[in-house]
Amino acid sequence: MSKATVVLLLLVVAAVGNATAxxxxxxxxxxxxxxxxxxxxxxxxxxxxLCLGVVSPASSGLxxxxxxxxxxxxxxxxxxxxxxxxxxxAEVTKYAFLxxxxxxKQMKSIKK
Numbered sequence: 001m002s003k004a005t006v007v008l009l010l011l012v013v014a015a016v017g018n019a020t021a022x023x024x025x026x027x028x029x030x031x032x033x034x035x036x037x038x039x040x041x042x043x044x045x046x047x048x049x050l051c052l053g054v055v056s057p058a059s060s061g062l063x064x065x066x067x068x069x070x071x072x073x074x075x076x077x078x079x080x081x082x083x084x085x086x087x088x089x090a091e092v093t094k095y096a097f098l099x100x101x102x103x104x105k106q107m108k109s110i111k112k
Contacts, residue, residue: 042070
C-alpha cells in the first residue's frame with residue numbers, strides 16, 4: 001500500500017468521524033464516575049483548576065493565583081481575584097468601575 005493511499009484513507013476516516021461528531025449535541029456526560037449533573041460541573045471546574053496547578057504551578061493552584069467568574073442560579077455574577085500579591089496602592093474603590101461585584105473577603109492584600 002502506498003503512502004498516498006494510507007494518507008487518503010486516514011483523511012477519509014477523520015472526515016467521517018468529524019461528520020458524526022458534529023451531529024451530537026455537546027454536553028457534559030458521566031464517564032467513569034465523572035460529571036453527571038449540573039451540580040457537579042462546578043466541582044469538575046475546581047478539579048480541573050487543581051490539575052492545572054500541576055502543569056503550571058507558578059500561575060495557578062496552590063502557590064499561584066487565579067481568577068474566576070461565577071454566575072449563580074439567580075443570575076448574580078461574582079468575580080474572584082485571588083492573585084498572590086496586589087499592587088501596593090490597590091484599594092477597593094479602584095475596582096468599583098468593574099462590571100462584576102468582587103468579593104474582597106479573601107483578598108488580604110487589598111486595603112479596605
